[in-house]
Amino acid sequence: MEKILQLWEASGIYNISAGQVTMIAVGLFLLFLAIRKNFEPLLLVPIGFGGIMANIPEAGLAFSAVENAVHFAKPEVLQALAASLNITSVDPNEILHAYHGSNPSTHHAATMVAADSGYSNGMLYNFYSVAIASGVAPLLIFMGVGAMTDFGPLLANPKTLFLGAAAQFGIFATVLGAVGLSAMGIMDFTVQDAAAIGIIGGADGPTAIYVASMLAPQLLGAIAVAAYSYMALVPMIQPPIMRALTSESERKIAMHQLRHVSKTEKIMFPIALLILVALLLPDAAPLLGMFCFGNLMRECGVVDRLSDTAQNALINIVTIFLGLSVGSKLSADKFLDLNTLGILLLGIVAFGIGTAAGVLMAKLMNKLEGGNAINPLIGSAGVSAVPMAARVSNKIGLEANPQNFLLMHAMGPNVAGVIGSAVAAGVMIKFVG
Amino acid sequence: MDSLVSEGLNLMVYGMGFVFVFLTLLVFVTTMMSKLVNKFFPEPIVEQKAKASAPQAAANNDELLAVMTAAVHKYRK
Numbered sequence: 001m002e003k004i005l006q007l008w009e010a011s012g013i014y015n016i017s018a019g020q021v022t023m024i025a026v027g028l029f030l031l032f033l034a035i036r037k038n039f040e041p042l043l044l045v046p047i048g049f050g051g052i053m054a055n056i057p058e059a060g061l062a063f064s065a066v067e068n069a070v071h072f073a074k075p076e077v078l079q080a081l082a083a084s085l086n087i088t089s090v091d092p093n094e095i096l097h098a099y100h101g102s103n104p105s106t107h108h109a110a111t112m113v114a115a116d117s118g119y120s121n122g123m124l125y126n127f128y129s130v131a132i133a134s135g136v137a138p139l140l141i142f143m144g145v146g147a148m149t150d151f152g153p154l155l156a157n158p159k160t161l162f163l164g165a166a167a168q169f170g171i172f173a174t175v176l177g178a179v180g181l182s183a184m185g186i187m188d189f190t191v192q193d194a195a196a197i198g199i200i201g202g203a204d205g206p207t208a209i210y211v212a213s214m215l216a217p218q219l220l221g222a223i224a225v226a227a228y229s230y231m232a233l234v235p236m237i238q239p240p241i242m243r244a245l246t247s248e249s250e251r252k253i254a255m256h257q258l259r260h261v262s263k264t265e266k267i268m269f270p271i272a273l274l275i276l277v278a279l280l281l282p283d284a285a286p287l288l289g290m291f292c293f294g295n296l297m298r299e300c301g302v303v304d305r306l307s308d309t310a311q312n313a314l315i316n317i318v319t320i321f322l323g324l325s326v327g328s329k330l331s332a333d334k335f336l337d338l339n340t341l342g343i344l345l346l347g348i349v350a351f352g353i354g355t356a357a358g359v360l361m362a363k364l365m366n367k368l369e370g371g372n373a374i375n376p377l378i379g380s381a382g383v384s385a386v387p388m389a390a391r392v393s394n395k396i397g398l399e400a401n402p403q404n405f406l407l408m409h410a411m412g413p414n415v416a417g418v419i420g421s422a423v424a425a426g427v428m429i430k431f432v433g
Numbered sequence: 434m435d436s437l438v439s440e441g442l443n444l445m446v447y448g449m450g451f452v453f454v455f456l457t458l459l460v461f462v463t464t465m466m467s468k469l470v471n472k473f474f475p476e477p478i479v480e481q482k483a484k485a486s487a488p489q490a491a492a493n494n495d496e497l498l499a500v501m502t503a504a505v506h507k508y509r510k
Contacts, residue, residue, distance in 0.1 A: 158463040165456040172445040179441035191440045262476040265467050272466050276459060281451070416456070423455050427448045432440075 015057040019332025026330065027051035030225070039232035043205065043323050047225065050327015054124050061122040062328040065114035066099050068122065077117045084109040124328035127321050132213050132220070137322040138206035139290045144315030145206070145418065146294025147307045149386070151269050153412040156258035159365065160378070160409075164416025166361030167382030168424045170201035170354025174346050187342040192216050195428040197343050200227045201350025202421030203234070203385035209326065210287060211425045214433055221329030222340040226347035234388045235395075237348065238355050238380050242396055245359045246376045250366070251400035253375040255409045263299070270295040273419070277426075283433075284426025291422065351383065358382035358413065381410040384417035 008014055030048030034041040054062035060071060069077050070092045078090040085098040085106055099110050121129075131137035154160060178194035181187040189197065196216040199208045200223060208227040212220040230237065243251075270292035277288045297307040329335075362379025366372075377397050381389040390410035397406035 155463060155467060158460045158467075161456045161460050161463070162453075165453050168452050169449060172449050175448075176438075176441045176445050179437045183435070183438045191437060191444065194441060195444065260476075261467075262470060262474070264470045264474045264476070268466050268470060269463065272462050273459065276455070276462055280455060280458070419459070420452055420456060423452050424448060427451050428444070431444055431447065 010058065012057045017057070017332065019336055020055040020057055022336060023055040023330055023332045024052050026335070027055070027327070033229070033232075037232075040228045042319055043228045043326075044232075046320055046323020047228070047327045047330075050124060050324035051221075051330035052327075053324075054328045054331055059122070061124040062128070062331055063122050064111070064125050065119045065121050066110050067096065069114040069117055069119040070095050070099075072119070074117070077114070077119075080113045080117065081110055084113045122328075124324060128325040128328045131318070131321040131325045132209065133217070135210060135213060135286065137318050137325065138210035138213070139286055140318045141206040141315055141322065142210075142287055142422075143290040143294035144310045144318070145386070146270070146291040146296075147298045147311040149291075149295055149298075149415050149418070150411070151266060151295065151299075151415060152261045153258055153408050154415050155261045155265050155269060157409070157412050160412030161416040161419070162365065163358050163361055163379045163382040163413035164384075164418075164420040165382075166379070167354045167358035167413070167417050168202065168420045169357035170350045170352070170383065171198040171421065171424050173353045174198040174201050174350035177349060178342070178346055181342060181346075187339055189339070189342070190216075192432050193219055193339075195432050196223055197346050198350060199223075199421070199425060199428065200230065200343070200347035201354045201383070202417075202424060203227070203231055203351060203354065203383040203389065204418060204421045205231065206322075207287060207384075207421050207425050209322070211428055214429055217329075218334055219339065219343060221326060221331075221335055222343045223347075224326040225330070226344050230347055230351050231385050231388065234351075234383075234385050235392050237351050238389065238392050239396055241352055241355045242359055242377055242380050242392075245356060246363070248400060250363070250376050251397060252404070253366070253372055254401065254404045255373070255375055255378075255406065258408055263301070266299040267296065270299070281423060281426045281430070283430040284423055287422040287425060288419070291418070354383040355380045358417075362413075375404070375406055375409070378406055378410040378413055381414040382417045382420070384414065384421050386414050386418060387411065389417070390414040 027048045030044050030051065033039040034044035034048060060068040063071065066081065069081060073092055075090070078092065078095060081095050082088065082090050085095065085102055087094060087098050099107070102110065175194045175198035178187070178189045178197050179191060182189045192215040196212040196219060199211045202208065205224070205227050209220065209224050212223045274289060274292040277284055294310050297303050297310060358379035358381070359376050360379070362374055362376040366374040366376055375397060377393045381393045383389055390407055393410035394405060394407040397404050
């Protein structure tokens with residue numbers, strides 16, 4: 001009988017908390033969105049599944065060794081942990097509090113005590129440390145994106161860089177919105193949190209994760225989920241804004257064909273961009289450095305094998321670990337609060353403002369160039385989200401004028417948006433990091 | 434609390450300003466780079482294209498059409 005009781009007390013059903021049930025439901029919902037609705041499945045499948053695994057009771061997959069040791073709360077282990085952290089209380093909550101606030105040497109000592117007692121880091125915790133806390137996974141993804149990006153349309157019409165800049169207004173407007181909500185006492189965000197939330201408006205998953213991991217790791221789960229869900233919703237969020245801000249005749253503007261861009265130009269561009277980053281904004285160097293490196297591998301033509309790996313095998317491997325790591329941050333205590341709702345809300349506002357700013361900038365540029373040179377629809381592609389946003393521009397353009405293919409013209413602002421959001425990320429890290 | 438808002442405002446003004454300055458410089462650098470490259474390292478293929486006769490251009494179009502159809506087809510999958 002005693003054995004049966006023991007088994008029962010070690011079971012998931014006995015130990016599960018309401019928060020874990022809710023988070024498993026959230027994970028299942030993400031899987032549903034990914035599998036049935038085809039929302040960014042490459043990321044939401046690993047994120048959703050990671051979220052479910054992180055909330056399995058008693059398994060402690062998303063916790064560090066010390067957190068696991070405290071969870072199982074054997075008196076002698078708690079005593080040893082308290083001693084290593086120089087506190088007298090053996091209350092689990094106080095030990096955890098001391099552990100999170102400890103200096104590196106006592107932190108290390110506590111970890112060793114937990115390891116000696118037979119507790120180890122959860123699998124997802126390890127993935128998170130290696131892939132995201134170190135910054136490696138988002139940067140490798142950026143390298144792969146660089147290797148997939150063709151700067152031809154941008155080089156043929158460099159002015160589209162302005163559209164990529166304008167669309168970043170969404171990021172900064174959202175930062176203001178987030179601190180405004182905190183100032184009014186509705187939410188509780190620091191300026192670092194606000195900056196990390198704003199980056200959702202950059203519509204760039206790896207950039208958002210990179211910035212969040214540096215400025216607001218506790219919000220990373222919500223920010224990543226918001227960023228990827230809204231990227232999947234680009235075809236629904238953008239068109240109404242684009243239609244509202246442009247007139248029928250503006251949408252009909254046909255753009256003339258882009259000039260031919262030579263191979264030398266394409267090779268020189270990532271190098272020129274990297275030099276500019278090095279001179280002006282070293283804080284954006286990790287992101288844009290890897291991006292330029294990936295692009296150079298693509299364009300130089302002598303390392304096709306490396307370029308192929310970066311844009312296929314490697315980016316797939318990294319995506320798996322990135323998704324599972326993000327999932328590990330979907331724990332009930334961090335995800336189920338009002339702030340997450342605020343992040344989801346602010347994220348969509350960021351997207352909307354970015355789209356509007358891009359379209360308005362394109363309208364302005366069109367006016368300056370005589371009113372018949374730039375179709376304002378390509379402005380919305382300034383919010384990265386490559387290549388979805390460019391396809392949306394193309395689609396709305398075709399609705400107005402079936403002969404007008406805007407796809408290549410929209411790719412210019414689209415890749416400019418990637419550069420723009422990476423620059424914005426560098427500025428954020430510099431100012432509030 | 435006001436300091437938080439003013440921090441946010443600062444971040445917006447400087448951040449947006451910097452993004453624009455950086456990308457404006459990038460426009461100049463890119464334009465210059467393209468001009469220099471096209472002046473000193475013109476692509477030999479461009480000249481050949483200029484000489485190409487009309488039928489060849491039509492053939493090119495067919496090829497382009499085939500490539501695009503294939504690409505669209507692949508994407509639709």
